[in-house]
Amino acid sequence: MTTSIFKIIFFGDIVGKPGRNAVKAFLADNKTLTPNPSPKGRGELCHYDFVIANIENASHGFGLTEKNYNDFIEYGIDAMTCGNHIWDKKDIYTYIDNADRLIRPINYPAGVKGVGSRIFEKDGIKIGVINSIGRVFMNMVDSPWETVKDEIAKIKKETPIVVMDFHAEATAEKICFAKYCSELGLSAFFGTHTHVQTADESIINNMAYITDVGFCGASDGVIGMEYQTSLSRFLTGIPERYEVAQGTTTQVNALEVDIDVNSGCALAVKRVFCSNSKVEESGDEN
Numbered sequence: 527m528t529t530s531i532f533k534i535i536f537f538g539d540i541v542g543k544p545g546r547n548a549v550k551a552f553l554a555d556n557k558t559l560t561p562n563p564s565p566k567g568r569g570e571l572c573h574y575d576f577v578i579a580n581i582e583n584a585s586h587g588f589g590l591t592e593k594n595y596n597d598f599i600e601y602g603i604d605a606m607t608c609g610n611h612i613w614d615k616k617d618i619y620t621y622i623d624n625a626d627r628l629i630r631p632i633n634y635p636a637g638v639k640g641v642g643s644r645i646f647e648k649d650g651i652k653i654g655v656i657n658s659i660g661r662v663f664m665n666m667v668d669s670p671w672e673t674v675k676d677e678i679a680k681i682k683k684e685t686p687i688v689v690m691d692f693h694a695e696a697t698a699e700k701i702c703f704a705k706y707c708s709e710l711g712l713s714a715f716f717g718t719h720t721h722v723q724t725a726d727e728s729i730i731n732n733m734a735y736i737t738d739v740g741f742c743g744a745s746d747g748v749i750g751m752e753y754q755t756s757l758s759r760f761l762t763g764i765p766e767r768y769e770v771a772q773g774t775t776t777q778v779n780a781l782e783v784d785i786d787v788n789s790g791c792a793l794a795v796k797r798v799f800c801s802n803s804k805v806e807e808s809g810d811e812n
Contacts, residue, residue, distance in 0.1 A: 530787045532651055532687060533572070535798070536716045537579035538723065538779040539609075541743030541750030542587045542770030546594065548742050548802065549579065550601045552778050557602065572782065576648050578655065580691055580718045580739070581628075582608035587751060587770040589615030595625055605629065605646055607657040609693030609719055610665060631659035631693060632677060633668040643677050645684055651787055653689065654681035660694025660703070660719075670703065678710045686790030689714040689783075697724075700737050708733040713790045714783045721749035723779045727795045734792035740779025745801055747771020777801045 537549055556572055581598060585591040588611050598606060606628045612618060622628060622640040632642020643656040656677055658670040674690070681688045690712055694700050704715045708731035715735045717724070723740025743750035752769040759766055780798035785791065 531793065532575050532653070532785045532787045534576045534578065534653075534689065534714065534783045534785065535572075535574045536689075536691070536714075536739055536781045536783070537577075537603075537742055538739035538781075539580045539583050539718055539721055539741040539743075539750070541583045541721070541741050542585075544770065544772065544776045545741065545743035545750065546584060546597065548776040548778050549603075550597075551802070552780075552800070553577065553602050574782075575651070576605070576646070576653055577603045578605045578607065578689070578691070578716075579603050579742075580608060580693070580716075581606045582611040582693075583741075583743075583750065585615055587768060589613065589618060590628075591615050592617060592621045592625075595621070595628065599627060603627070604648060605644070605655045607655070607691035607693070607718070609657075609659055629655060629657040629691075631657050631667065633658055633670040633673045635668055642673075643681065645681060651687070652685035653687045654678075654685055656681070656688065656690040658690060658692050660692065660696065660699050662694065662696035662699045664695055671706065674707065675710055678707065678712055682711055682790075686711075687713050687785055687787065688790065689716065691716045691718055693719045695719055697737055704733070704735050705730060708735070711790065713785050713792055714795075716781060723797065723799060725797070727781065727797050729792050729795055732789075732791035734781070734783040734785075734795040736781050736795070736797070739781050740777075740799070742778045742780075743776060744771035744773045745775040745777045746773025775801055 630640040717738045721741035724737040727736045748756040782796040784794040
């Protein structure tokens with residue numbers, strides 16, 4: 527049987543307007559696929575069959591507005607995952623049930639708005655996307671272990687391609703949960719939440735893996751947020767509201783995965799990291 531490859535790119539946590547603009551520019555560059563050299567710092571241009579992004583910090587660093595949700599669709603993002611900050615913009619409750627590209631963590635208790643997984647179809651190929659959240663150093667939610675086990679089995683009845691964003695703090699929890707999911711037939715495991723890209727991309731039991739994809743946003747702050755506020759919090763111990771970092775450069779952190787459409791097995795995995803001069807745009811501030 528001839529191998530047919532389905533190429534996915536997953537963007538780490540998009541932080542505020544700098545992150546939104548950086549991802550927009552990255553996707554616009556790669557959409558053209560001209561034979562000309564790629565823009566400085568962006569790496570090799572590539573065609574992606576499916577685009578996923580973690581968007582829980584996309585609107586002024588906390589949550590997601592409906593406007594930004596619609597903007598991401600225009601950029602070419604096929605699926606959006608999130609984490610513990612998705613509820614920070616209260617208008618999420620007014621549109622999440624109609625947002626058919628948005629997925630919130632599946633292991634929130636029953637009755638919480640939104641859904642924890644979806645099956646998408648792109649160019650005739652179905653792909654299951656699951657979002658889950660960890661419990662170590664995080665707010666207590668339902669255990670992801672049995673929940674995800676059942677959901678992977680359910681999705682694999684429709685498609686062999688199943689990927690997951692696991693939004694978690696502890697490295698050990700991510701690694702152990704990833705190995706568990708690889709035994710269940712998951713195709714790709716994207717760790718998110720720490721905003722620091724790890725250099726441990728690999729293929730485990732035919733599953734693409736990285737502990738943390740990193741973040742997309744301003745390079746001059748502290749994991750996308752303004753330095754002085756972060757410094758003050760550490761020096762005084764007094765909480766202050768974080769503001770999104772601005773500065774002169776942005777960075778894009780992502781992971782590329784090639785998946786065999788027939789088996790759902792990961793064939794290749796590649797980290798993406800690029801830094802560029804910040805792209806300014808008129809419009810909303812958040």
